């Protein structure tokens with residue numbers, strides 16, 4: 001898995017709640033990957049994935065609310081990116097709760113890659129707007 005090391009300069013969007021949510025999501029991905037290597041268990045994979053999706057949903061709603069409050073002009077485009085990600089997350093959930101280990105490795109890679117690139121390429125765009133009103 002790609003390394004997800006937090007440093008403020010690269011990842012902080014300048015809002016304490018959003019930063020802590022981003023850190024939490026990162027922690028869950030790392031925890032997910034660590035457990036996969038130590039004790040792979042399908043039912044835990046399912047539960048972890050559902051937990052991650054719930055956390056992601058809460059975070060995206062909070063982020064979108066703050067964008068609106070701070071009159072971020074591209075909030076609609078950002079919402080569409082979140083929505084596509086959310087649909088992708090739901091598509092990763094297996095109906096019969098069966099998960100091949102190699103597929104879970106791909107899921108974790110996707111989550112890690114998305115975390116890294118979404119914060120740096122998309123979330124960073126609202127950073128100056130969140131700063132203005134604080």
Ligand SMILES: [Fe+2]
Pocket residue numbers: 063078082118122123
């Ligand atoms: Fe976002």
Ligand SMILES: [Fe+2]
Pocket residue numbers: 022059063119123
């Ligand atoms: Fe975010």
